[in-house]
Amino acid sequence: MRVAVVGVGYSGFNANTPDLSWKEITLEAATRAYDDAGINPRKDVDSIVTCAEDIWEGFAIFDEFVPDQLGGVLKPTCTVCADFLFGIATAYMQIKSELADIAVVEAHSKASDILTFGETIKFAMDPIWLREIGSAHPYYFAALEMSQYVNECCITEEQIAEVVVKNKNNALKNSSAPYGSKITVEDVLNSPMVFDPMRKLEIAPRADGAIVFVLANEDVARDITDTPVWVKGVGWWSETSNYDTMSFNAAYTYKAAKMAYKLAGITNPAKEIDIAEVDDRFAFKEFQHIEALQLSKRFETGTLMQEGYFAKDGELPVNVSGGSLGIGNLLEATGGQKALEIVLQLRRLAGRRQVEAETGVAQAWRYIPTASGAVTVFGV
Amino acid sequence: MSVGKKDISCPPEAPGTPLKDADITEKKVTYVEDHPDMRYAWTAGQAISRFLNELKEGRLIATKCNKCRRILFPPRMFCELCYKPIDDWVYVKDTGTVQTFSISYIDPDARPLEEPIIVAVIAVDGASKNMAFMHVLGEVEPKDVYIGMKVKAVWKPEEEREGSVTDIKYWKPMEK
Secondary structure (H helix, E strand, O other): OOEEEEEEEEEEEEOOOOOOOHHHHHHHHHHHHHHHHOOOHHHHOOEEEEEOOHHHHOOOOHHHHOOHHHOOOOOOEEEEOOOHHHHHHHHHHHHHOOOOOEEEEEEEEEHHHEOOHHHHHHOOOOOOOOOOOOOOOOOHHHHHHHHHHHHHHOOOHHHHHHHHHHHHHHHHHOOOOOOOOOOOHHHHHHOOEEEOOEEHHHEOOEOEEEEEEEEEEHHHHHHHOOOOEEEEEEEEEEOOOOHHHOOOOOHHHHHHHHHHHHHHOOOOHHHHOOEEEOOOOEHHHHHHHHHHOOOOOOOOHHHHHHHOOOOOOOOOOEOOOOHHHHHOEOHHHHHHHHHHHHHHHHOOOOHHHOOOOOEEEEEEEOOOOOOEEEEEEEEO | OOOOOOOOOOOOOOOOOOOOHHHHHOOOOOOOOOOOOOOEOOOOHHHHHHHHHHHHOOOEEEEEOOOOOOEEOOOOOEEOOOOEEOOEEEEEOOEEEEEEEEEEEEOOOOOEEEEEEEEEEEEEOOOOOOOEEEEEEOOOOHHHOOOOOEEEEEEOOHHHOOOOHHHEEEEEEOOO
């Protein structure tokens, strides 16, 4: 029994949302998703999975806050404390195991509610081993990883700037991308060196938004939609919490992708994947994730980037949506934005940024200071 | 996996690791203390913003769902049971009935409070069943509180109200 995405909805994405609470933006995304699927959540939904991390929310036991805005009062609901794509994996398993015919996955970001973003990231750092070292903003964690990775892989600063240019220009074609901008490589290289070797424009600013997916088993999907998008494979993987023993080459994504590709029957990802949305919350991460997804070979990715291989009209478009650099850091909803773009593309609903694609992959990382991530393969 | 009965003996108790005061004072057993500074400013949203602004005026506002006919308090923009947008705003009274209460003697740091705090869930007059306000009771002796007691809000003076649930100081019994 296959699993399909039968409805999607989203709210945002905005740099700030002073007029609406997280509940209200989630309600908007959910209302759109249920309308898209043509279902009544009070009658038709068997299970709801929210992906939320208490420390981003600013209050504990988020599980308790899941039901109301999703139509889930008095229904089986749970929280997965991870990115949206981990939630897709959970819902996939619930449907595969026949616990649910229809399962809903939701994630949101109200990043603008967090006043002390740096301190909040620091809360994820080992309190004895890491937290007390220096008082710099913890973005340096990404810069440490970047420094080692770009050296090992011979990636130049111009090549990294190309990622920012590509994604922010792609974002201009996405009316839901608040950080779109017509910038050049020169603009990126002129932006302040804030965490050497990382420049300011290489860091995705924060954004608010919510994403809701309705998943169903094959029979239900055939009944309620003419345009199912199949969840062909799911994968997730973690390395270690020890910063000194992480691979710094996104082994977490390599392994998660292996798992997802196996389920999807994909043996040559570089040939079989038509479109990818990968985590680019720091520009260099796009290279790491493209390589870990086996969409290009090490030492070749930088050149391919400069040649336009990953551009909207390139061989293998990556982050046509504008990516996180164009849309913003959506915290645990980051993978939701990635998956949303793949589904919209496969359903041919992507408007001015539409590309030709039948199989797409979405990937998300759990942000600094982690080496964890998830991958989902979608197809029509 | 192996199954079946195995010849395993368990001690009746685990001996544990004995600790002396000195182990801690001499820092053989150590701790690392940290005091994270995490601050948030939660967007109240459409419904709760209106609610908080009405508090400044000394009024309690709710919303109404015409499908299930419930008066939803505190107000929300959608009925969570019918899963539809609300239909109207309605004021409810600043009187109600004690639905449940606790006489609390200990503060969050587990220290005794000088005076006990009477926390109560107050079913607000004019709102539907299970639509209540959790607040504190005042001007009443703990021994005199009972479930079903009628109470009324005691507001801060208008100039001291700031659009917070603490604009109501406490709720007091309506009858002496």
